[in-house]
Amino acid sequence: MTPNPYLFIVIFAGVALAFPLLPLGLAWLWRKFFQPPKPGAQKNAIYECGVESIGEAQIQFRSQYYLYAIIFLIFDVEAIFLVPFAVAFTGLPIGAFIAILVFLLLLIEGLIWAWGKGCLNWAR
C-alpha cells in the first residue's frame, strides 16, 4: 500500500510550522522564567540611529505643489508615452492614433497654461 501522495505535503507543512515555532516558544519560555523584559522609552523608539526624531511622521504637503505635479506630467510622463508611440507609429490603428493625440492635446493645453502663468520663466 502506497501512502497518500498528499501526506508528504502535510508532513512538510507540519515541519515548516514547527521549525520556527519551536525556537520562538523556547525563547518565550526563557523570557518567562529567566530574563525579565526591560522595555523603555528609548529602547522602543522608532529610529535606531542614535539621534532623536523631530516632529511628526504624518505631515501634509501644501496644495501649492500642484504646479510641480502638472509639469512632471508634461515633461516626464508624456515622454514615457511618446517613445512607444513613436516606435509603433506606422502600425497604429486610427482609434489609437486619435486617443494619443487627445492625450497630447490635453498635456499641451497644460503646457500653454503653465507657460502663460509664467512657471517656465527662469527665477531671478
Add this chain to the structure above:
Amino acid sequence: MTEGQIDEGLRSELQRQGIWVTSMQELYNWGRKNSIWPLQFGLACCAIEMIATAASRYDIARFGGEIFRPSPRQADLMIVAGTITKKMAPQIVRLYNQMPDPKYVISMGACAISGGPFKQGYNVLKGIDRYIPVDVYIPGCPPRPEALLHAFMELQRKIDDQKLTGANKAQHLEPGQPSEFPVPAFGEHDLEPPANPDVFQAPKLERV
C-alpha cells in the same frame, strides 16, 4: 542548573567514558559567548584597528564576533572605538540604551577610557564610563588588533562566568537593574549632567 550540581571529578570521569554533561547555565553562556555581535560604529582612529581586527588578517570571526550589526537592536556588544566628543556622547548613550539585554561595552583605547591625548580638550568626553557601564578596557593609542582580540576573549571569559540564578546572577537577569541610562543633554558649558553618578564616581584628587 545552579553551580555545584555537577561534581567536577564526576564530570571528568564521565567525559572519559564519552558522556558529556552540561548544565543550562553552561549551555546558555557557551552559546552567548561564541556569538557576540558587535555594533558597527567607529569614532576615530581606533576604529581603523577595529576594522583590521574584523578583516582577514586578524579575523575576529574565529571568536564568533564577525557579524557587525549596523542596528543597535541586533547587537550585543558596543566597541567604543575612539575619541568621544561631547557632541557625540548623547548619541552613544542613546545607542547603548537601544541595545537589547544582555549588552556589553568594550572601551577601546586611551580616548574612550579617559579622553586620552585630547583629555584637555574642551569638547572631549573624559571617558565613556561616565555614562554607561564598561566591561573591558583596552589601553593603547590605538590598541593593536591583538589587544582588541584579547579584550574580546576577556569578555568571553566574563560572560562564561555569569550566573543564571542565585544571589549574584548576571545584571541583565535582575528585574531591578536598569537597562537604559540617562542620556546627557547639551548644557551651557558642558554636558548635563557631566557624569552619571550611578555608574561613575570621580577619583578623589589628593595633593601631597
